Amino acid sequence: xxxxxxxxxxxxxxxxxxxxxxxxxxxxxxxxxxxxxxxxxxxxxxxxxxxxxxxxxxxxxxxxxxxxxxxxxxxxxxxxxxxxxxxxxxxxxxxxxxxxxxxxxxxxxxxxxxxxxxxxxxxxxxxxxxxxxxxxxxxxxxxxxxxxxxxxxxxxxxxxxxxxxxxxxxxxxxxxxxxxxxxxxxxxxxxxxxxxxxxxxxxxxx
Amino acid sequence: xxxxxxxxxxxxxxxxxxxxxxxxxxxxxxxxxxxxxxxxxxxxxxxxxxxxxxxxxxxxxxxxxxxxxxxxxxxxxxxxxxxxxxxxxxxxxx
Amino acid sequence: xxxxxxxxxxxxxxxxxxxxxxxxxxxxxxxxxxxxxxxxxxxxxxxxxxxxxxxxxxxxxxxxxxxxxxxxxxxxxxxxxxxxxxxxxxxxxxxxxxxxxxxxxxxxxxxxxxxxxxxxxxxxxxxxxxxxxxxxxxxxxxxxxxxxxxxxxxxxxxxxxxxxxxxxxxxxxxxxxxxxxxxxxxxxxxxxxxxxxxxxxxxxxxxxxxxxxxxxxxxxxxxxxxxxxxxxxxxxxxxxxxxxxxxxxxxxxxxxxxxxxxxxxxxxxxxxxxxxxxxxxxxxxxxxxxxxxxxxxxxxxxxxxxxxxxxxxxxxxxxxxxxxxxxxxxxxxxxxxxxxxxxxxxxxxxxxxxxxxxxxxxxxxxxxxxxxxxxxxxxxxxxxxxxxxxxxxxxxxxxxxxxxxxxxxxxxxxxxxxxxxxxxxxxxxxxxxxxxxxxxxxxxxxxxxxxxxxxxxxxxxxxxxxxxxxxxxxxxxxxxxxxxxxxxxxxxxxxxxxxxxxxxxxxxxxxxxxxxxxxxxxxxxxxxxxxxxxxxxxxxxxxxxx
Numbered sequence: 001x002x003x004x005x006x007x008x009x010x011x012x013x014x015x016x017x018x019x020x021x022x023x024x025x026x027x028x029x030x031x032x033x034x035x036x037x038x039x040x041x042x043x044x045x046x047x048x049x050x051x052x053x054x055x056x057x058x059x060x061x062x063x064x065x066x067x068x069x070x071x072x073x074x075x076x077x078x079x080x081x082x083x084x085x086x087x088x089x090x091x092x093x094x095x096x097x098x099x100x101x102x103x104x105x106x107x108x109x110x111x112x113x114x115x116x117x118x119x120x121x122x123x124x125x126x127x128x129x130x131x132x133x134x135x136x137x138x139x140x141x142x143x144x145x146x147x148x149x150x151x152x153x154x155x156x157x158x159x160x161x162x163x164x165x166x167x168x169x170x171x172x173x174x175x176x177x178x179x180x181x182x183x184x185x186x187x188x189x190x191x192x193x194x195x196x197x198x199x200x201x202x203x204x205x206x
Numbered sequence: 207x208x209x210x211x212x213x214x215x216x217x218x219x220x221x222x223x224x225x226x227x228x229x230x231x232x233x234x235x236x237x238x239x240x241x242x243x244x245x246x247x248x249x250x251x252x253x254x255x256x257x258x259x260x261x262x263x264x265x266x267x268x269x270x271x272x273x274x275x276x277x278x279x280x281x282x283x284x285x286x287x288x289x290x291x292x293x294x295x296x297x298x299x300x
Numbered sequence: 301x302x303x304x305x306x307x308x309x310x311x312x313x314x315x316x317x318x319x320x321x322x323x324x325x326x327x328x329x330x331x332x333x334x335x336x337x338x339x340x341x342x343x344x345x346x347x348x349x350x351x352x353x354x355x356x357x358x359x360x361x362x363x364x365x366x367x368x369x370x371x372x373x374x375x376x377x378x379x380x381x382x383x384x385x386x387x388x389x390x391x392x393x394x395x396x397x398x399x400x401x402x403x404x405x406x407x408x409x410x411x412x413x414x415x416x417x418x419x420x421x422x423x424x425x426x427x428x429x430x431x432x433x434x435x436x437x438x439x440x441x442x443x444x445x446x447x448x449x450x451x452x453x454x455x456x457x458x459x460x461x462x463x464x465x466x467x468x469x470x471x472x473x474x475x476x477x478x479x480x481x482x483x484x485x486x487x488x489x490x491x492x493x494x495x496x497x498x499x500x501x502x503x504x505x506x507x508x509x510x511x512x513x514x515x516x517x518x519x520x521x522x523x524x525x526x527x528x529x530x531x532x533x534x535x536x537x538x539x540x541x542x543x544x545x546x547x548x549x550x551x552x553x554x555x556x557x558x559x560x561x562x563x564x565x566x567x568x569x570x571x572x573x574x575x576x577x578x579x580x581x582x583x584x585x586x587x588x589x590x591x592x593x594x595x596x597x598x599x600x601x602x603x604x605x606x607x608x609x610x611x612x613x614x615x616x617x618x619x620x621x622x623x624x625x626x627x628x629x630x631x632x633x634x635x636x637x638x639x640x641x642x643x644x645x646x647x648x649x650x651x652x653x654x655x656x657x658x659x660x661x662x663x664x665x666x667x668x669x670x671x672x673x674x675x676x677x678x679x680x681x682x683x684x685x686x687x688x689x690x691x692x693x694x695x696x697x698x699x700x701x702x703x704x705x706x707x708x709x710x711x712x713x714x715x716x717x718x719x720x721x722x723x724x725x726x727x728x729x730x731x732x733x734x735x736x737x738x739x740x741x742x743x744x745x746x747x748x749x750x751x752x753x754x755x756x757x758x759x760x761x762x763x764x765x766x767x768x769x770x771x772x773x774x775x776x777x778x779x780x781x782x783x784x785x786x787x788x789x790x791x792x793x794x795x796x797x798x799x800x801x802x803x804x805x806x807x808x809x810x811x812x813x814x815x816x817x818x819x820x821x822x823x824x825x826x827x828x829x830x831x832x833x834x835x836x837x838x839x840x841x842x843x844x845x846x
Contacts, residue, residue, distance in 0.1 A: 023275060028514070031517035032521050035517065075265070077265075137542050144534065196258050
């Protein structure tokens with residue numbers, strides 16, 4: 001920013017403040033998905049039989065696989081923070097790279113999963129879908145909306161983690177100033193947290 | 207910065223948390239295979255909540271945060287729970 | 301008290317950064333400059349939306365079509381609503397006065413995340429541009445009303461998507477401002493300023509910010525779902541696709557009712573700053589006002605259902621939401637009593653800010669009481685979707701939030717620009733505004749009870765007297781607004797130089813030069829007293845005894 005010197009000359013970077021900001025941002029994200037969860041809850045109580053049937057169409061194997069992938073990636077992010085705190089930059093970067101690779105695997109799985117649905121002509125607006133019973137139609141609408149929005153968050157998380165890697169390399173993030181990696185980590189855990197709830201709702205409750 | 211104390215989790219503890227999370231995942235997939243009917247929803251959501259709490263507590267480091275952060279997180283989940291309850295005041299009693 | 305002559309720092313208005321002129325403003329992360337950027341945008345949009353409102357009133361002065369057709373009328377009331385709600389009243393007080401005064405009031409040099417603050421403003425401008433485009437693009441102005449009720453908004457052939465996207469983007473601007481304020485209040489209070497030594501405007505902003513953060517995402521996702529419904533034919537709300545239109549109303553009002561508190565809480569905060577200053581007396585019931593802000597925010601989050609009493613929600617749901625609606629009136633009333641008691645026994649100076657503040661209390665009370673008529677189940681059935689609702693709403697939003705905005709503008713104007721406006725013209729403008737406002741909206745209460753529906757283009761001749769009076773009121777009101785704007789704009793460059801503390805205020809912003817220096821405080825003050833501490837301990841003790 002042009003007038004950076006207008007900002008209060010910060011004697012020290014407000015570590016607690018930036019983390020609090022990140023937590024509050026996470027709350028807004030939770031409520032964003034929370035709106036969709038509300039819709040899911042309402043329609044599920046109204047059309048439980050249809051939801052039951054439709055949920056059997058989703059691929060539990062890919063869903064479970066993706067759950068495992070995301071859980072492992074959550075651990076690697078958490079470990080990379082430990083690495084930074086104990087001044088091991090190389091390991092932190094390697095762990096973040098593993099996380100990004102895992103995120104990629106998640107996205108590739110998602111691609112095949114969605115691709116399969118499209119082959120079966122189960123996409124929003126398709127004739128097959130429109131002729132299904134109301135509840136199943138709603139289930140697939142929610143399925144695409146929720147997993148789609150989640151996938152978008154995975155992408156954003158990947159970008160954030162990439163930025164973090166570059167900031168570690170350039171020396172801006174180190175054992176004395178690790179707000180960025182911690183906040184990107186919090187964001188990545190949020191992505192995981194949402195998936196933890198999406199997974200049973202879309203794949204298991206049959 | 208350097209004056210502030212940070213809790214540094216060990217690699218081992220992160221690994222242990224992952225093992226717990228994976229076992230819970232296995233549990234909920236296994237329970238779903240049993241086709242328990244109405245209870246399966248409750249079980250799946252319960253397991254998901256336990257997993258979510260674990261992620262919040264250990265991966266997201268909530269255990270070592272200030273009391274205020276903990277209260278804030280708890281209050282936000284409480285607010286959301288109230289929204290669900292008040293919404294279902296309508297849908298359950300129609 | 302320092303003045304600008306002895307001050308080592310240059311004022312924020314004159315500060316020369318890396319860029320000159322307008323670039324120096326739109327790249328500035330200074331909270332005071334960002335506040336003024338919001339202020340200018342809001343004033344421009346306010347006059348656009350007020351013009352739309354005026355033309356609607358003129359159109360309705362006679363039954364039947366006069367100079368616009370029904371579809372144009374639908375577009376006008378929709379765009380009037382979208383601009384007024386999403387671009388003026390929601391960001392209005394929080395973004396303008398919050399940004400300007402919050403860091404000054406708590407003794408900080410800026411907000412917690414200055415760049416994020418500037419980014420919020422860019423989001424706001426983006427949303428504003430989208431909203432304007434929705435009006436102008438081929439396809440016609442959206443005609444759904446600002447509430448975007450489905451199924452109509454899912455099917456209308458007008459530019460609804462543009463308006464939805466605009467509201468979504470504006471929502472995110474609001475969220476980020478709220479986030480910024482929460483962290484600022486937590487982390488950046490001056491040393492010695494405990495929570496209960498914090499002025500009451502920051503308290504109000506704190507409560508507001510939490511609603512912004514926790515309610516806005518719900519409407520964000522709801523608007524996204526409507527967009528998905530239109531673009532991808534995913535039927536969340538359209539009954540033809542299995543959806544539930546009442547669910548849309550739930551989700552929409554889960555945000556949009558708290559949104560009313562996003563508007564009114566900072567307004568109450570501004571008013572709470574003005575009363576003690578112009579009564580030269582500590583605010584009455586400090587703790588009660590502070591806590592009632594939080595109580596309003598919390599209870600106000602759970603009253604959304606009172607917009608849906610006639611939408612077919614369950615009996616228990618109606619009962620419950622009506623009950624909570626009455627509960628939320630209690631903390632509001634506490635505030636009103638406290639304001640009045642603050643004036644009692646004070647040495648009152650009836651300067652323009654106080655005049656506007658008192659009109660706020662008067663109009664807000666009319667709006668609040670009529671709100672109880674609407675919150676009661678039986679009367680709601682009769683009054684729902686009549687102009688009674690329109691009148692109630694405008695008494696709260698314009699009479700409340702709008703007048704508080706004018707009050708705040710007249711209060712902090714000397715601090716913002718370092719100049720004084722003309723008191724005389726301010727009184728005259730107030731007279732026009734106040735009379736015009738009441739003439740415009742009061743008749744709508746009466747014709748509403750008699751059965752005049754809202755949003756109708758045409759009506760039975762028996763309602764003409766009300767619409768005719770409203771039309772005249774609209775002209776008087778707009779005259780008042782133009783006079784006020786002229787007074788403030790004209791004196792921005794030509795008014796008398798303002799002293800550092802023209803109103804003898806005691807809060808921190810009056811202890812520094814007008815306009816404030818770039819970094820607000822040469823030295824961050826250390827707080828020892830309550831924020832509204834006038835005179836010596838002796839005097840306070842004597843006051844307590846009497």
